[in-house]
Amino acid sequence: MSAEAGQQHPLGIYLKIWILLFVLSTLSYLVDYFNFQGLLRWSLIIIFMLLKAGFIIAIFMHVMWERMALVLTILGPPVALLFLIGFMVSEGHYTFGARVDHFGANPNAQPLPVTHIGADHEGASH
């Protein structure tokens, strides 16, 4: 069991994961670059994010080689956060609905276009 002798693994696995993280980051950047929208966008972003997080935790932080007692101490408590997220999604939507239904907020308001202040390309963004 490697955990006790210190986490020692071949260099190759780190290099492979490193390259993989690069690829996944590039893919998630391309989601924005090619301006995917809707369900496709959110699912791709979440999948790439979870894959990246999983590889960092499992390989770089060595969690997959740790003993179960430590693994569950690390990964167990954050499960409670999923409930917080769920509750606050519901709460956020409720507040939004109240603002639209009772305070006359426009649910389809669009943000103003962004103009960047630059030395030689003022207003270049549109």
Add this chain to the structure above:
Amino acid sequence: MSDTAATNITESRSGMAGLVDDWTSDKQTYHVPWGKAMMWIFLVSDTFIFTCFLVGYMTVRTSTAEPWPVPAEVFALSFFGSDPIPLILIAIMTFILITSSGTMALAVNYGYRKDKRMTAILMMVTAAFGASFVGMQAFEWTKLITEGVRPWGNPWGAPQFGSVFFMVTGFHGLHVTAGVIYLSIVARKVIKGHYDKKGFEIVEITGLYWHFVDLVWVFIFAFFYLW
């Protein structure tokens, strides 16, 4: 350190049976150096802090009826008068942080091989990547502040955009800055031979902190910049 811990569990099973063994043996539960266990407990608590920030962000973003500024436009950058490229600086920052995680993983590996020189070099390279990350973040903050983004408002839409941006990226940047200092201190001690007798677990512990900072950025990148 590793010797004493190792002797405790030579007979131990792995998996769920090992979980029962570790918790019921009336001995030390976590068979790792105490510093590593404490770092993990700190990181779990830090997970809660960052999740609270991100959940707070999610809540204001879903509940505000004001339109949220488009991150791809806000964080676009032109080079030499070109058309602005969306999120390019953030993409570069992401790659820098991943690269620094890679060099950190290598440093841990060289540490356990007792190659002090390579360990210290790789840790300093990691710290240098971290410092450049903070530098780019300072640039980004300056740019947004110049354009009128404030914690209480911005020229484009929902005023919460600024408060979330400064809060979340600021707290993350603070972690990166602390990591750069932490790495530099440990790298210096490695070179000076402080860990020759104690063992090089400290490099792995420092690495855990650094990978965590990278991990948090993965979520910030996905939820704040791409969403």
